[in-house]
Amino acid sequence: MIKKIKKIHSISLLAVAILSLIVWAIFQLTVVPDTKGEGNIVKRIYYQVVRLLPIKAAVKLAVPYHHQQHALSCEIASLLMALDYKGVTVTENQLIEQMPVSDPGPRDKRNVWGDPNVGFVGNINGTMPNTGYGVYEQPIYDLATKYRPAKIITNGTLTDLIIELSNGNPIVVWGVVAGRTKDISWKTPEGKTITAQLDEHARTLIGFTGTSNDPQLMILLDPIYGEIRLSAKDFLKNWALLEKKAVIIY
Template structure:
């Protein structure tokens, strides 16, 4: 961190002095907006290069707890964190109301989390399960139609690129943040066919990583940036299909990364 700050500060001073000399006779020592933007762009390039060199990231994203209002609302609460990070003024209760719902069980047929939230999202007094990435993506796009990207099924290297760009990532993972044994799984017959599910399912917002840990905002907690060993977390994430949704990387940052 000290290296990055010192490097950026020294580089910025050099660029400001150099640019001032270049335009001294015309600007009376005042930089134009175009010159300032050029300096900012070059600062950002250094920051991105530094992050990639160190292969780590940590994002300051909102933390929201799902309790006590949403007993099973981890998915919409984590989505609320992502949307609020992007500047959208929406709360978890609004998202809980808007997410599509399907019955938990109807004539021996279970609801499908790929179609909506299964059962009751508000209380443990009635049966319920979860909702997967497709309905979450659709709900997110109703607020940010041109900024949401579903990267479910991608390897973690892709997720890391978005974290390095400064974008937190909504994911679904096992509630143990580790690989679950076979006995933790069950097969449901749904209208769309059989699916394997586990009641040890959870959703969090990824905020960073380093060589040892993955960092995330957990709707079970009130503190930011919980951490779990990378290998354990990825094992649980892969078991649930590597589900992940985030914000598109801005064009300016894509230009820098190229």
């Protein structure tokens, strides 16, 4: 009888713990709103709960978290987190003011728009794929180097990233909002073809689990979802969608 009571008590404690996690996660959703309009409540609760699970990180940089303040400011917010870790005091809006803009308007009916390799395309408070998009690695690098040394990686490898993380350097990486991909393209006024992803997104890579030779999980700060963990395989698949772009902050 005593054993049965103890078993019921243990099950009750587990149920209370799980319920508490769910309630806490839902509360966090009200504290950290979804500004990009692409997050869903199931995914957000999942990330909130998973980040509570203990992991043994080989490297995890203590990068301060910053939630993006505009619908499409993920690249700026990711850069801000990396700069903050390196001791730079600057706000998201101060960085935005310094960011060149390629075309602030919507994509026109001829499928002509700006160049994210030159500056921000569209309205930073717009929505993909017609009124706002984002910016690629060169303008982020140019902005970063006003504050800290930096380096661009394109078509990089996981080893490139692991080495930099192990040396204490956070990395802005490009990909898409997890699980959502669609190739899109347009022409610039000069006739250049821009390859893009419908749900282009940037994050700050801060660590990994496993070993340098065999990383298991990649740890990122997502400016929408907070800390997230992707398997090395899933991370590489996501990163490859936009040519494995990255900017390392020194």
